[in-house]
Amino acid sequence: MGDLTGLFVFLLTLLAQAGGIEPSSGFCTxxxxxxxxxxxxxxTAAQDRCADRGGHLMTVRSSASHDILSVLLGSVTGRYWVGLRLAAGCPDAAAELRGFQWVTEDRESDFSNWPPGVDDSCSSPRCVSVSPEDAFQWTPEPCEQHLSGFLCEYSFRDPCKGLAVAPGESVTYRTPMGFAGEDVLLLPPGSTAVRMPAETKYVCYTQRWLPAPWSCEIQAGGCEHGCTVTPRHEPSCFCPPGQTVNPKNNVTCEAAADGHDPCAALRCAHACYRDGDSHACLCDHGFKLAQDGRSCVDVNDCGDARQCPGENFKCVNSVGGFQCVCADGYAARSGLCADVNECASFPCEYKCDNTPGSYKCSCDKGYKEDPTSPxxxxxxxxxxxxxxQCDPNNPFQCFCPEGYVAAGETPVVCIDMDECFSSYCDQGCTNTFGSYVCSCSPGYTLVEGFRCVQSEEDSGGSGEAATSAAPRPAPTRRPSGVSAGGLGGIIVCTVFFVLLVLFLAHRVLNGRGKMESGGARKAAEDEAHGLRRVTRDP
Structure with a gap:
């Protein structure tokens, strides 16, 4: 089991780099x-595609590597990129490699193959190609030119020797780089081998060939149909209904003996495997057997910390499996998870400091982070x-923090408002700088930050008062900024309104007095002239 775990950790990254276009030929030595x-x-695109599989454009620094060009391109035509280029400056005929350097960033070479009369002017092309049509001479080409193809080079450790072959047998190998062959002396880790006619399979791991089935995460364990894990945590191949696993190689499927499928009566939801002299149900990777012995339920693969061992990786569980992705604040680069500089997108209003996997915003003096939006x-x-804080172009346009009011003219200052004076709280209130805190008497519960509701279980007068610094009720909120000119205007308007009311009251009272005095004079004059009201008897 230890071999399988190590194999999985090593090959998962290796195989993740594979994919894309397949090579037309290959050679290992x-x-x-x-x-x-x-x-x-x-x-540039050719170099990137080589890097996707863990390699780089081929370097031809010896006559031996020059001979490999014939193996790779002996039967084709066209021009192919190699890893030689002029990074900067102009070609120098007196310098080693004429000033060019390999993509491995060195200029060492025991071999060169420049064509005669090569251009050494500053306008000379800066990248190099080879072709079998001119004996693989190093021909400068414009780097943006689309050539027929490119050559890649890969280095590795702990290779496996080719398997011994008995008379009547043959072995076919396939490398992680995507090319296959038979006459191979050394192969890189991750290579697979198929021995015919038995159809037994092997995978190369640290100089050893491990027989199939191996870890189900790696090429389905080498199984022909499907791979799963037994209750003993061992990989096992399974076959479709009506077929059983070949006991000679444990990977291929064959028709059930005598047409009898021993798994048919079990009605397994996923798969059936041989368990000693009998058969039993088991589930695909990422599932576990239910209590009925045949159904399968999903398991949390991310419960095992070894699933995604790379630094800054995290495991994301899915139905029947999982994915290894980069943690938040990191991005995949060349098979690794590198920190993302979030500050490059200017996420902060003021200052931004990038941190591993995240970032932190900070404010200038006289400001603080907005609690609702950091x-x-x-x-x-x-x-x-x-x-x-006043507008430098308009000293009368000044602003104060929430809970403060502007006062004075020059300079304008911000004075803390006593919100408790406005009875924002049902019961107790404590003023704070820029805000206030509501509290309730024992036996009451503070709700919505300012109301006090009698508790269901009265404390009987014991216990401490509940407090909260919740925002004040919306209807009583005050503006966070009041200009000095605006405050003066409010005062002038208030005084004018009071004077207007007094003036109107005086006019009304004065008019009523004149009417009463006029009526009295009229009665006196009537009496002086002997006038009497005459009534007629009925």
Whole structure:
């Protein structure tokens, strides 16, 4: 089991790099493999495709590596990129490699194959190709030119020797780079071998060939139909209904003996395997057997910390499996999870500091982070009185933090408001700098930050008062910024309104007095002239 775990950890990253276009030919020698790709590409794209599989464009620094070109391109035509380029400056005929360097960033070479009369001017092309049509001479090409293909080089450790072959047998090998062959002396880890006619399979791991089935995560364990894990945590191949696993190689499927399928009566939801002299149900990887012995339920693969061992990786569980992805704040680069500089997208209103996997916003003096939006800043005083923030182009347009009011003219200051004076709280209230705290008497519960509701279980007068610094009720909120000119205007309007009311009251009272005095004079004059009201008897 230890071998399988190590194999999984090693090959998961290796196989994740594979994919894309397949090589047209390949060759391995010592601890290096070379591959030719017939795919039209410019120089940079070719280099990226080599890097996707853990390699780089081929270097030709010896006559031995020059001979490998014939193996890779002996039967094809066209021009292919190799890893030689002029990074900067102009070609220098007197310098080693004429000033060019390999993509491995060195200029060492025991071999060169420049064509005669090569251009040494500054306008000379800066990348190099080879072709069998001119004896693989190093021909400068414009780097943006799309050539017929490119050559890749891969290095590795702990290779496996080729398997011994008995008379009547043959072995076919396939490397992680995507090319296959039979006459191979050394193969890189992750290579697979198929021995015919038995159809037994093997995978190379640290100089050893492990027989199939191996870990189900790696090429389905080498199984022909499907791979799962037994209750003893061992990989096992299974076959479709009506077929059983070949006991000679444990990977291929064959018709059930005498047409009798021993698994048919079990009605297994996923798969059936041989368990000693009998058969039993088992589930695909990522599932476990239910209590009925035949159904399967999903398991949390991410419960095992070894599933995604790479630094800054995290495991994401899915139905029947899992994925290894980069943790938040990291992005995949060349098979690793590298930190993302979030500050490059300017997420903060003021200052941004990048941190591993995240970032932190900070504010200038006189401001603090907005509790509702940490990437923004709001005015902050933190004491009873502080200077207002005024528009430099308009000194009368000043702003104060929430819970403060502007006062004075020059300079304008912000004075803490006593919100408790406005009876924002049902019961107790404590003023704080820029805010206030509501509290309730024992036996009451504070709700919505300002109301006190009698508790279901009265405390009987014991216990401490409940407090909360919740925001004040919306109808009584005050603006966070009041200009000095605006405050003066409010005062002038109030005085004018009071004077207007007094004036109108005086006019009304004065008019009523005149009417009463006029009526009295009229009665006196009537009496003086002997006038009497005459009534007629009925």
């Amino acid at each position: 010592g601890t290096q493999c070379f591959a030719a790709f017939r795919h039209a590409s410019e120089f 990437d923004r800043c709001v005015l902050h005083c933190g004491k009873e009185e502080c200077a207002a």
